[in-house]
Amino acid sequence: MEMPQKAIGYVRLSELRTDDLNEDGDGKGNVDQIQRIKQRAKDLGWAIVHMIVENDLSPGRGKNRPASAFKRRRIRLPDGRVEMRTVRPGFRQALDLLATRKADGFMALDLDRTVRDPRDLEDMIDVVEQHKVLVDSVTGSLRLGNDADITMARVMVAVANKESRDKARRVAAARERQAVAGEYGGGRRPFGFDEDGLTVRPDEAKVIEDCTVRFVQGASMRSLAADLRERAVPTVTGTRWTAQTLRDILMRPRNAGRMVYQGEEIGDAPWDPIVPLDTFRALQLILADPDRRVGPGAAPRWLGSNLYCCGICTDEAFTNRVGVQVRIGGRQPAYRCTAHNHLVRAVKHVDALVEATILGRLAREDAVDLLPSADPDVDVKGLRTEAAAIRAGLNELAADKALGLIDRAQLIAGTQRGKARLARIEAVLQEATVDSPLASLIGADDVAAVWEGLPLSHRRLVVDALVTVRILPTTRKGRGFDPATIDLRWREQDHPAESA
Structure with missing residues (x-):
C-alpha cells in the first residue's frame, strides 16, 4: 500500500488552559504534539495535509473548547446513521474526510489522545475497513492494520474508558461532598464573589440585588443589561452584558444563599444571601412562566417607548391599547403611533411634562401614600404552590x-380563567416580596437629583407604576407644544394629573 500523501494529523488535549499558552498564543502541549506527528509522518514518508487541533481556544472569543469524553449528543455518522456519540467535532471531521476520500491516512500522538469511547473506536474501525486507509501514531499504540491491532486497540480503549468513568465517579462524589459542606467547587469566579467563591463582593452583589429587584418589579432583562453596559459595569470575563448573561447570573441559587448539586438545591450556603429567598423565588416564578412575553429587539432607549399610548387608537378606558415608539428623523426624536402614521410628538416636550408631573407629586409630604401597603397575611408559599398547580392545569387542558x-370553547374559557388568576397571584407576590420602585424617591431630600441618578429602566418602572399617558392629536394651529394634548392620569385615582 502506498504511503498516504494527504493524511490527517490529529491533535487533542483533555483540557487547555490559558496559562498553558506560549508566546504565540498556541497551546504548548498542542505544539509539541504537532511537531512529533510531523516528524513521525516524515520518517514514514507520509504527507500531512490536514492538521486538526481538537482542543484549542476559540478564535476571537478566548474560550476553551474541551473534548471531554462524556458530553454526548446525537450526531450523523459517515454511513448516514444517527447515533449518540461524544461531542468531538474534530474527530468527526477527520472521519468524514477519510470517508469521502479527501484524506487517505490518519496520524495521532497515541491511542489515548484519539479515542477513549469504544463507540468512537468502532466508528473509526468501520471507516478504516471500508475505505482501506492507514492509521498510525507516534507512540505505536494506535494501529488498525490487522485483526491483532484492532483487538489490542479495543482492549486498550475499554480499559481507558473504565478509568475515565471511575475518575468521573470520584469527581462527582467529591463535588457532592463539597456542596453538602458548603464549599466552593472551583472554576471561574462567580460574579458577585471573590476567587474563593465564598466571599461576597459588595459592589457586584449590589448589581445582583438591584437587577433582581427591578426585574421582579417589571423591568426587562434587555433594559437591565443595557443599563449595565451604559454604566460600564465589568463582567467577570470582560465581555459585554447581554440579557442572557444577566439572566444566567440572576438565576443562580447561590445569590439567595443556597447550595446546588447537579442542578438541585441541597441546603443553605455558608455566606449571607445577596438576595432574600422570597425575592429570588419571585424571580424564578416569573422566568419559569412559559407565557411570559419576551419582546424582540433592543432595550428601550426612551422613557415612554410602549408606555405612552396613542390617543387616537387608545380609548380613555385603555380597552384597546396602542403604544408609541420613537423614530429618529427630522430635527428631533419624536414619539409616533406604532399602528399608524397619524400621531407625532417631540420626545423632549412629552418627557419633560411627564417627569415634572411625577417629580412634583413625589416631592409632596403625602408622597408616602403612593407606596402600596404590604399585607402581612399574604401566604407567599401557598400562592407559589397555587401558581404551579394552575400552570400544570393549563397543560392538562391542552x-x-x-x-x-x-x-x-372550553379550552379558551379555562385558559382565560387560569391566566387571569396567575396574573393576580404574580401581582400580589410582587408587592409582598420586593419594595416599590418608588421607595428610593419618596422622602428624598432632593427628588430631582435622585431621579437623575436612576437608570432608564428604573425611571420607566416609576412612570408605569404611577401614571397612564395618552398622547392626543393637537387641534391648535401653528408650532409649539400644547400640554393639553397629553392625557396624563394617576393610576390609583382616575383623574387627570396636575403638572408641576
Whole structure:
C-alpha cells in the first residue's frame, strides 16, 4: 500500500488552559504534539495535509473548547446513521474526510489522545475497513492494520474508558461532598464573589440585588443589561452584558444563599444571601412562566417607548391599547403611533411634562401614600404552590383538547380563567416580596437629583407604576407644544394629573 500523501494529523488535549499558552498564543502541549506527528509522518514518508487541533481556544472569543469524553449528543455518522456519540467535532471531521476520500491516512500522538469511547473506536474501525486507509501514531499504540491491532486497540480503549468513568465517579462524589459542606467547587469566579467563591463582593452583589429587584418589579432583562453596559459595569470575563448573561447570573441559587448539586438545591450556603429567598423565588416564578412575553429587539432607549399610548387608537378606558415608539428623523426624536402614521410628538416636550408631573407629586409630604401597603397575611408559599398547580392545569387542558375530551370553547374559557388568576397571584407576590420602585424617591431630600441618578429602566418602572399617558392629536394651529394634548392620569385615582 502506498504511503498516504494527504493524511490527517490529529491533535487533542483533555483540557487547555490559558496559562498553558506560549508566546504565540498556541497551546504548548498542542505544539509539541504537532511537531512529533510531523516528524513521525516524515520518517514514514507520509504527507500531512490536514492538521486538526481538537482542543484549542476559540478564535476571537478566548474560550476553551474541551473534548471531554462524556458530553454526548446525537450526531450523523459517515454511513448516514444517527447515533449518540461524544461531542468531538474534530474527530468527526477527520472521519468524514477519510470517508469521502479527501484524506487517505490518519496520524495521532497515541491511542489515548484519539479515542477513549469504544463507540468512537468502532466508528473509526468501520471507516478504516471500508475505505482501506492507514492509521498510525507516534507512540505505536494506535494501529488498525490487522485483526491483532484492532483487538489490542479495543482492549486498550475499554480499559481507558473504565478509568475515565471511575475518575468521573470520584469527581462527582467529591463535588457532592463539597456542596453538602458548603464549599466552593472551583472554576471561574462567580460574579458577585471573590476567587474563593465564598466571599461576597459588595459592589457586584449590589448589581445582583438591584437587577433582581427591578426585574421582579417589571423591568426587562434587555433594559437591565443595557443599563449595565451604559454604566460600564465589568463582567467577570470582560465581555459585554447581554440579557442572557444577566439572566444566567440572576438565576443562580447561590445569590439567595443556597447550595446546588447537579442542578438541585441541597441546603443553605455558608455566606449571607445577596438576595432574600422570597425575592429570588419571585424571580424564578416569573422566568419559569412559559407565557411570559419576551419582546424582540433592543432595550428601550426612551422613557415612554410602549408606555405612552396613542390617543387616537387608545380609548380613555385603555380597552384597546396602542403604544408609541420613537423614530429618529427630522430635527428631533419624536414619539409616533406604532399602528399608524397619524400621531407625532417631540420626545423632549412629552418627557419633560411627564417627569415634572411625577417629580412634583413625589416631592409632596403625602408622597408616602403612593407606596402600596404590604399585607402581612399574604401566604407567599401557598400562592407559589397555587401558581404551579394552575400552570400544570393549563397543560392538562391542552392535553385534554388534543385527546378530544373538551372542545375549543372550553379550552379558551379555562385558559382565560387560569391566566387571569396567575396574573393576580404574580401581582400580589410582587408587592409582598420586593419594595416599590418608588421607595428610593419618596422622602428624598432632593427628588430631582435622585431621579437623575436612576437608570432608564428604573425611571420607566416609576412612570408605569404611577401614571397612564395618552398622547392626543393637537387641534391648535401653528408650532409649539400644547400640554393639553397629553392625557396624563394617576393610576390609583382616575383623574387627570396636575403638572408641576
